Amino acid sequence: MVVRWIAERAVKWVLIALAFSALASLLLIAVFIFKEGVPFIVRVGLKDFLLSSEWDPQAGRFGVFAMIVASLCVTFGAMIVGAPLGVAGAIFLNEFVSRRITRIVKPAIELLAGIPSVVYGFIGVVAVAPLIREHLGGPGLSLLCASLILGVMVLPTIMSVAADAISSVPNSYREGALALGATRWQSVRMVILKAARSGIVAGVILGLGRAVGETMAVIMVAGNTVQVPGSVLDPVRTLTTNIALEMGHATGLHRQALFATGVVLFVVIMILNALTMAAMKRGHAGK
Amino acid sequence: MNADVKIEVRNLDVFIGNTRALRGVTIDVPARSILGIIGPAGSGKTVFLRTLNRLNDLTRGFRATGRVLLDGADILAPGADVVGIRKRVGMLFALPVPLPMSIFDNVAFGPRLAGTRSRRTLRQIVESSLKAAFLWEEVKDRLNTSSLRLSGGQQQRLCLARVLAMEPEVILLDEPCSGLDPVSTARIEEALAELKARYTIILVTNNTKQAARVACNTAFFLMGELVEVGPTSKIFISPSDPRTNDYVIGKFG
Amino acid sequence: MRIPPRYAQNIAVVLLGGATALALAALVFIIAFVMVKGMPAVNLKFLVDSPREMGRSGGIFPAIVGSFILPLAAIAIALPAGVGTAVYLAEYTLENRITRVIRIGTDCLAGIPSIIFGLFGFIFFVTVLRMGWCILSGALTLAIMILPTVIRTSEEAIKAVPRSYREVSFSLGATQWETVWKVVLPNAVPGIMTGVMLSMGRSIGETAAVIFTAGAALRLPTSAFDSVRTMAVHFYLLAREGISLENAYGTAAVLIVSILLINAASYWLMHRFISRRAR
Ligand SMILES: Nc1ncnc2c1ncn2[C@@H]1O[C@H](COP(=O)(O)OP(=O)(O)OP(=O)(O)O)[C@@H](O)[C@H]1O
Numbered sequence: 001m002v003v004r005w006i007a008e009r010a011v012k013w014v015l016i017a018l019a020f021s022a023l024a025s026l027l028l029i030a031v032f033i034f035k036e037g038v039p040f041i042v043r044v045g046l047k048d049f050l051l052s053s054e055w056d057p058q059a060g061r062f063g064v065f066a067m068i069v070a071s072l073c074v075t076f077g078a079m080i081v082g083a084p085l086g087v088a089g090a091i092f093l094n095e096f097v098s099r100r101i102t103r104i105v106k107p108a109i110e111l112l113a114g115i116p117s118v119v120y121g122f123i124g125v126v127a128v129a130p131l132i133r134e135h136l137g138g139p140g141l142s143l144l145c146a147s148l149i150l151g152v153m154v155l156p157t158i159m160s161v162a163a164d165a166i167s168s169v170p171n172s173y174r175e176g177a178l179a180l181g182a183t184r185w186q187s188v189r190m191v192i193l194k195a196a197r198s199g200i201v202a203g204v205i206l207g208l209g210r211a212v213g214e215t216m217a218v219i220m221v222a223g224n225t226v227q228v229p230g231s232v233l234d235p236v237r238t239l240t241t242n243i244a245l246e247m248g249h250a251t252g253l254h255r256q257a258l259f260a261t262g263v264v265l266f267v268v269i270m271i272l273n274a275l276t277m278a279a280m281k282r283g284h285a286g287k
Numbered sequence: 288m289n290a291d292v293k294i295e296v297r298n299l300d301v302f303i304g305n306t307r308a309l310r311g312v313t314i315d316v317p318a319r320s321i322l323g324i325i326g327p328a329g330s331g332k333t334v335f336l337r338t339l340n341r342l343n344d345l346t347r348g349f350r351a352t353g354r355v356l357l358d359g360a361d362i363l364a365p366g367a368d369v370v371g372i373r374k375r376v377g378m379l380f381a382l383p384v385p386l387p388m389s390i391f392d393n394v395a396f397g398p399r400l401a402g403t404r405s406r407r408t409l410r411q412i413v414e415s416s417l418k419a420a421f422l423w424e425e426v427k428d429r430l431n432t433s434s435l436r437l438s439g440g441q442q443q444r445l446c447l448a449r450v451l452a453m454e455p456e457v458i459l460l461d462e463p464c465s466g467l468d469p470v471s472t473a474r475i476e477e478a479l480a481e482l483k484a485r486y487t488i489i490l491v492t493n494n495t496k497q498a499a500r501v502a503c504n505t506a507f508f509l510m511g512e513l514v515e516v517g518p519t520s521k522i523f524i525s526p527s528d529p530r531t532n533d534y535v536i537g538k539f540g
Numbered sequence: 541m542r543i544p545p546r547y548a549q550n551i552a553v554v555l556l557g558g559a560t561a562l563a564l565a566a567l568v569f570i571i572a573f574v575m576v577k578g579m580p581a582v583n584l585k586f587l588v589d590s591p592r593e594m595g596r597s598g599g600i601f602p603a604i605v606g607s608f609i610l611p612l613a614a615i616a617i618a619l620p621a622g623v624g625t626a627v628y629l630a631e632y633t634l635e636n637r638i639t640r641v642i643r644i645g646t647d648c649l650a651g652i653p654s655i656i657f658g659l660f661g662f663i664f665f666v667t668v669l670r671m672g673w674c675i676l677s678g679a680l681t682l683a684i685m686i687l688p689t690v691i692r693t694s695e696e697a698i699k700a701v702p703r704s705y706r707e708v709s710f711s712l713g714a715t716q717w718e719t720v721w722k723v724v725l726p727n728a729v730p731g732i733m734t735g736v737m738l739s740m741g742r743s744i745g746e747t748a749a750v751i752f753t754a755g756a757a758l759r760l761p762t763s764a765f766d767s768v769r770t771m772a773v774h775f776y777l778l779a780r781e782g783i784s785l786e787n788a789y790g791t792a793a794v795l796i797v798s799i800l801l802i803n804a805a806s807y808w809l810m811h812r813f814i815s816r817r818a819r
């Protein structure tokens with residue numbers, strides 16, 4: 001009896017310890033990235049690090065401004081491609097076709113999320129970049145190419161979350177609108193999009209997070225030149241790709257600079273996380 | 288302490304959240320007999336049963352004051368061995384809940400928890416329990432098939448066998464026949480009639496005729512209060528409280 | 541000018557349907573493209589042979605082994621931690637400030653990009669703990685990466701187990717842990733497996749977190765402290781460094797087929813799970 005009681009207590013403490021594994025990992029990651037990166041930022045100066053576009057490790061120049069701009073542009077471009085397609089797909093599959101078709105098409109599109117990013121990148125290199133080069137000019141590997149590829153990559157994420165939000169709108173809303181003589185599209189536009197708004201926003205922000213953080217696909221298609229892009233056909237280098245490109249051979253100050261790039265990325269992602277949570281919470285409060 | 292009293296309930300008050308589910312219940316449950324409990328919906332019968340084996344500990348917002356003495360020891364006392372109490376006080380639920388495993392494993396669940404490992408001992412326990420629940424003949428050839436494939440009536444008897452296999456001292460039954468046909472009901476009642484020689488049984492039922500048929504004593508609950516308790520014949524023929532009379536003759540509920 | 545509702549409706553259907561078709565077309569194109577270009581390179585020899593000349597010729601056997609060892613090891617690490625967390629959250633505590641903090645931590649972890657995991661794994665496991673580029677470093681890094689998925693799906697699965705099962709178990713004298721171990725977890729297995737499959741799919745396609753922690757050795761590993769190369773990494777190196785386009789396509793084809801199989805298995809499991817719950 002006593003043995004059993006002790007075992008029960010022990011299990012409980014083990015479970016409590018395990019329950020903190022995710023939180024502990026998160027803190028560990030934050031601590032190590034910051035520990036490597038923050039002293040560097042302090043040394044170079046936050047302003048010089050964030051606002052200079054000169055990245056020349058050999059010469060000891062470490063400014064990530066161009067990469068921040070590039071990350072934002074690529075992400076924004078990906079959203080222009082992915083968000084309308086994802087949300088449109090979610091609406092179409094929920095409101096305009098039969099359940100049977102939805103049950104086949106939705107998992108198929110979600111399969112897109114399972115294709116490895118290196119494969120996307122490769123498709124970009126061999127199929128998309130040449131088209132851009134021939135028809136629009138420039139080197140092909142560019143901001144545009146990265147946006148297109150990333151847009152398709154984040155599409156399933158956005159669609160999946162948006163579709164869940166739309167399908168959780170009570171049927172009575174639809175019927176109410178239709179009973180008043182609205183067409184399907186009017187009921188979508190006036191009732192359903194309003195009711196599902198916060199879920200759709202959450203899906204878009206989630207896709208945004210994936211786009212900001214994507215690395216391998218972008219390395220392959222973005223061209224990787226450090227510059228503030230003048231047009232969508234210019235090659236760019238993002239925060240993530242900067243880390244991956246140089247991590248293999250960086251030492252000393254250079255390596256610290258890459259961790260400092262990681263710190264910037266980490267902060268951006270945490271802000272996006274907070275936004276997602278806020279959007280989700282608003283959705284729950286609204287219901 | 289009266290040797291023939293198995294459970295003494297003294298001034299039991301139960302709150303669930305802000306609802307007062309039981310107020311001032313005082314009752315003696317005699318050993319080796321069947322106590323029937325009747326009363327309209329929401330009168331606290333289920334809450335009462337679940338307090339007796341501390342299953343209400345799982346209910347959010349549950350609070351109890353008063354004393355419940357099982358063989359003289361207070362089961363509501365802070366240091367009480369909850370798991371030990373539940374082993375001594377078995378419970379059968381309103382709807383049959385066979386666990387999604389084989390018939391054999393269902394019945395052997397309690398004995399295994401108690402540490403019985405020998406296959407032969409387990410077989411014996413399973414057989415005798417199924418026999419006592421009048422189910423053995425129907426399932427003896429398919430002990431290793433899933434319990435979910437039994438009929439509702441068979442499932443409820445399986446649950447009874449599962450309780451018996453634990454070798455409890457007290458058996459609580461919460462409307463065990465509410466979902467069953469008359470034949471299955473008769474079989475359960477048959478089993479209870481035999482079991483009362485060995486166990487202390489408390490039977491909650493919405494069916495007053497069932498209480499009249501099988502219970503030795505009957506208690507009437509109303510809105511969380513124990514209105515009256517006494518020998519079944521007295522409760523049904525000449526109750527001392529007019530509310531009991533109204534309920535028994537079917538004026539409300 | 542106002543567009544009459546009927547026309548607006550038709551225009552909307554065309555646009556929305558077109559967008560959906562475009563997304564589907566992208567999927568079909570990517571898979572078809574890789575298969576058409578890659579399948580000619582794939583034969584038995586390609587699957588069971590070792591790579592030669594950095595992968596210019598020969599097969600991809602070590603990479604196939606790596607692609608399964610690494611995710612499986614990661615799952616072996618993440619599963620106890622993730623299911624333990626889910627059990628604690630669902631069975632041992634009510635919602636309070638601590639569970640809220642744990643949930644927020646899990647959500648944040650889920651949002652961290654894989655390159656950050658790669659950076660962390662490199663500095664912590666490879667460098668600080670001196671484990672070097674090896675299976676263990678890679679598996680630990682991947683384990684942290686998939687932990688949120690395992691926690692979420694396991695918790696869903698645990699919560700879907702009927703309350704009455706728990707009550708029966710308790711009423712038969714089981715302790716909290718006995719109830720979890722003998723009743724709750726066995727019934728949550730299909731749901732937990734769904735999470736495992738999702739995690740498997742995600743880690744098998746992962747590159748950024750793996751390349752800096754498990755390295756890219758071409759030899760077959762003999763211990764947990766050997767470096768290993770996955771198909772995703774192999775494909776990346778072949779394609780990016782232009783070593784062999786033909787073998788790159790072949791590797792991609794094998795990788796995609798593996799992922800499709802894993803996904804199909806997880807959908808099958810999920811459906812079995814849902815239909816069982818409905819019963
Ligand atoms: N889990 C719970 N949460 C909140 N209130 C509860 C809970 N369980 C019971 N109650 C309340 O306690 C009171 C007694 O309920 P109880 O289930 O004991 O009734 P009963 O006599 O068993 O009724 P029935 O014949 O319908 O089964 C009711 O007012 C009910 O609302």
Ligand SMILES: [Mg+2]
Nearest residue numbers: 332333334461
């Ligand atoms: Mg009841």
